[in-house]
Amino acid sequence: MNTFVTETVSILTNAAMLFVVAAGLTLVFGALRLINMAHGSIFMVGALAVASLASGLTGGWGFAVALLAAVGLCAALGAGIEVSILRRLHDREPLAQLLATFALVLVIADLAQRVWGTSDRTVATPVAGRFTVGGAVVPEYDLVVVGIAALVALGLWLLLTRTATGWRVRAAVEDPETLAVGGTNLPLLRTGVFALGAGLAGLAGAAIAPLESVGPGLDTQIIVAAFIVTVVGGLGSVAGAALGAVVIATVEGLGTLWVPSYASSAGYLVMILVLAVRPWGLFGTPDR
Amino acid sequence: MTVLEEKIPPATERTTPARPVRRIIPLIALAAVLALLAAAPYLVTVTTILSLEQVAAFAVFAVAANLLIGQAGLVSFGQGVFFGLGAYTVTLGWEHAGLSFWEGFALAPVLGAAAAALIGLVALRARTLYFALITLAFSQLFYQLVEQNTGFTGGANGVFAPVVPAWMLSPVDGYLTLLAIAVAALAVLRWLYKSNFGLLLRASRENRARVQALGTNVYRLYLLAFTVSGAFCSLAGAMFVVYNQGSNAELFDWTTSGQAVLMSVIGGMYTFAGPVVGAFVYQFGHDWLVRFVSDWQLVLGGVLLLVVLLRPDGLAGALRLSSLRNRTRGRR
Amino acid sequence: MTTPLLTIRGLTRDFGGFRAVDGVDLDVAPGAIHSVIGPNGAGKSTLFSLITGERRPSAGSVHFAGHDLTGRAPHAVTRAGLAKAFQTTSIFPRLTVRESVCAALLARNRQSRLLRSRTGPAVRTEAETICASLGLADHIDLPGSVLSHGDQRALEVALALATAPRLLLLDEPTAGMSPFETRRVVDQITGLAKERGLTVLFSEHDLDTVFAISDEVTVMHQGRVLAHGPAAEVRADDEVMAVYLGSEPTP
Numbered sequence: 001m002n003t004f005v006t007e008t009v010s011i012l013t014n015a016a017m018l019f020v021v022a023a024g025l026t027l028v029f030g031a032l033r034l035i036n037m038a039h040g041s042i043f044m045v046g047a048l049a050v051a052s053l054a055s056g057l058t059g060g061w062g063f064a065v066a067l068l069a070a071v072g073l074c075a076a077l078g079a080g081i082e083v084s085i086l087r088r089l090h091d092r093e094p095l096a097q098l099l100a101t102f103a104l105v106l107v108i109a110d111l112a113q114r115v116w117g118t119s120d121r122t123v124a125t126p127v128a129g130r131f132t133v134g135g136a137v138v139p140e141y142d143l144v145v146v147g148i149a150a151l152v153a154l155g156l157w158l159l160l161t162r163t164a165t166g167w168r169v170r171a172a173v174e175d176p177e178t179l180a181v182g183g184t185n186l187p188l189l190r191t192g193v194f195a196l197g198a199g200l201a202g203l204a205g206a207a208i209a210p211l212e213s214v215g216p217g218l219d220t221q222i223i224v225a226a227f228i229v230t231v232v233g234g235l236g237s238v239a240g241a242a243l244g245a246v247v248i249a250t251v252e253g254l255g256t257l258w259v260p261s262y263a264s265s266a267g268y269l270v271m272i273l274v275l276a277v278r279p280w281g282l283f284g285t286p287d288r
Numbered sequence: 289m290t291v292l293e294e295k296i297p298p299a300t301e302r303t304t305p306a307r308p309v310r311r312i313i314p315l316i317a318l319a320a321v322l323a324l325l326a327a328a329p330y331l332v333t334v335t336t337i338l339s340l341e342q343v344a345a346f347a348v349f350a351v352a353a354n355l356l357i358g359q360a361g362l363v364s365f366g367q368g369v370f371f372g373l374g375a376y377t378v379t380l381g382w383e384h385a386g387l388s389f390w391e392g393f394a395l396a397p398v399l400g401a402a403a404a405a406l407i408g409l410v411a412l413r414a415r416t417l418y419f420a421l422i423t424l425a426f427s428q429l430f431y432q433l434v435e436q437n438t439g440f441t442g443g444a445n446g447v448f449a450p451v452v453p454a455w456m457l458s459p460v461d462g463y464l465t466l467l468a469i470a471v472a473a474l475a476v477l478r479w480l481y482k483s484n485f486g487l488l489l490r491a492s493r494e495n496r497a498r499v500q501a502l503g504t505n506v507y508r509l510y511l512l513a514f515t516v517s518g519a520f521c522s523l524a525g526a527m528f529v530v531y532n533q534g535s536n537a538e539l540f541d542w543t544t545s546g547q548a549v550l551m552s553v554i555g556g557m558y559t560f561a562g563p564v565v566g567a568f569v570y571q572f573g574h575d576w577l578v579r580f581v582s583d584w585q586l587v588l589g590g591v592l593l594l595v596v597l598l599r600p601d602g603l604a605g606a607l608r609l610s611s612l613r614n615r616t617r618g619r620r
Numbered sequence: 621m622t623t624p625l626l627t628i629r630g631l632t633r634d635f636g637g638f639r640a641v642d643g644v645d646l647d648v649a650p651g652a653i654h655s656v657i658g659p660n661g662a663g664k665s666t667l668f669s670l671i672t673g674e675r676r677p678s679a680g681s682v683h684f685a686g687h688d689l690t691g692r693a694p695h696a697v698t699r700a701g702l703a704k705a706f707q708t709t710s711i712f713p714r715l716t717v718r719e720s721v722c723a724a725l726l727a728r729n730r731q732s733r734l735l736r737s738r739t740g741p742a743v744r745t746e747a748e749t750i751c752a753s754l755g756l757a758d759h760i761d762l763p764g765s766v767l768s769h770g771d772q773r774a775l776e777v778a779l780a781l782a783t784a785p786r787l788l789l790l791d792e793p794t795a796g797m798s799p800f801e802t803r804r805v806v807d808q809i810t811g812l813a814k815e816r817g818l819t820v821l822f823s824e825h826d827l828d829t830v831f832a833i834s835d836e837v838t839v840m841h842q843g844r845v846l847a848h849g850p851a852a853e854v855r856a857d858d859e860v861m862a863v864y865l866g867s868e869p870t871p
Contacts, residue, residue: 035417088597094417095363099553100596102546106589114583220543224428227421235418261436268429272410275422279414484726491723494712501672502727503698503783558714 016149024200040223046205063126078198120215234284350563352520358557361493366423368544374525400522408514446536556602631680724782
């Protein structure tokens, strides 16, 4: 019984984190039709920023401040990238943007090493409490992580379905002409969405910092996980990202339990299986 | 009409006198480069020779990957799978099946082609960006499998074994052997680029739907390209063992696949020679730069950004364009 | 009348609740120049895409020279001998005119013949002949993207011709052209049809062009066939003229 609870909580926490990372990636794809390979790099910057801030800002509220600062930093970084580089490539073939963000992966990796060094860092858990459910001990911070993901999901749902801005974001790909004629500032909209996506990457990185050691290599590791989740769910679909996160976290969680040495391969197998059957993902739409 | 005719002379008149010259100059240049490369052991240090060994393997890798990236327009982040497979065929063949180096070397492209045909069957169902991501997933899947199966593959440590024949262990002999293999492999690839197959791949890159409508099953065409590319990437991986004296799991990582993409794009993905230039620039740029700074990736990323932003046809494309401009200027 | 080359029965296509093509019957006689006319939105382009397999019909059948082509994939339709020049120009921007036509000539071959080094002299000669017959000889080494609009349209027709079709579908071949360019394309089409014994099915909204070159005319309106017959008869049909003049005043 208590293994069941422990496993469920760990899967949920994992799914929550995966969702927040993937949501940013999929949102950007939905509105800009570009795959940001540097999404994991921005995630790493968020985690590293919290790691250096959290040493000064301790306790729950201190951590919250550090977290918000990291999100702001990442959003600003995203806006800068979009304005200075990606905007220039918007009319080119999608592969040019893919390659540009691949270049950014390399650039950010080295810059991050310059700023934060090469050694791994750890962040003290800001909420140290634990409680017992069904005989299993559950860290309170896990609930914080799940709560953050729930807030992000709710916020994105409200933004995309209940506001005029959300409608514009969804129409930015389908019908940019109508939007432009209607007076929407499309370049600003795209910058905004990219900054939001980067902010979500930073948020995920900041939130995960107390759970894992933070250092170089986190970027390429997380981007692959985010790709799997988004691709399984369907690029461009936030609901798909949520489903994908739960599916992948469950498969990996159960994999760790039953076939530990192949757990890390399980996610890739799921992705390959899904794409073999539905090449555009579970919630995605076919290219043409 | 008459004005137009004066401005642009008929195409035949324009190209006929230039044609023999246009054919001979590249041949002379090619012969000179090959002679220089063959004479390299007498001209440069052992360190440079070792770098050239890597360039030989990476040039084949990049050109083979570019058959997909530049010719077919399929950006694969999964060619590292076949590079790694080629290297492991040689080392594991020796360790588990008692195969000699050359037996493993001959087996590598066959296994590479077989694996590519199977993977391509699934991956090619996806288009453009999805294709890039699914090939990346295959790369990581193989990386994980190789890293986890410690008993069979040596796990993260890889396999380092005296598989390379003793006479090839001297850098000069190893290098000259790899150079000969690379020249032969590149000659075959060059022929493929120039074949009808290459032309249809380029046409599919430009306009897939049109080629489909003209009567070609593009999926099957791409599957053939993916298989051929896999075979040559695998051959390149087997070549790499001569330099590396072994194989390690990193070869499967998507960043290895990314290196082939980098070399192709920086060198110029729309030309045959581009990825070869890219392999040289990549290796020697790295060797030269790390003497001064530690931020090799930063420079690499910066160069890639500049190429994507300013020169989508890469260094080779830039060279070709400027020579074209000089030629027209000379005629005026 | 001889057996039709192309026989269409009850062809229908729905888009959601909208019926773009509604039970169209059409017979095209071998060797004829047959035009489909109608105002914008009459369903001409959709009809053509149903014939070429770019879209699947919701109902009905397409038979061509004894083959059932209903719902077959585009490449299968092309192999059967039915080629289409696209309405929106669909060429290979970075390939030269020669390369483009060679690629089109090769595309109809089975893949086993592809691994032959370079393009054989026979293919290159054929490409040059096709380019010459469409007035592209002077531009044969230029990339498709730098050609003028008229030349791009000509290249488009050249690509379709390269598949050695028995029936050539031309979807508004003169769209966006000057009267001078229109004249040139019309002359080339009629010339080619005679020279190669081609059957041509084309859609057009310029009535002068239609009646100048067509043997048979089918008039479409709101997805249905409104009238059908020899060009002279259709021209004299008051109802047809009413539809036309009502929706699209002639200049």
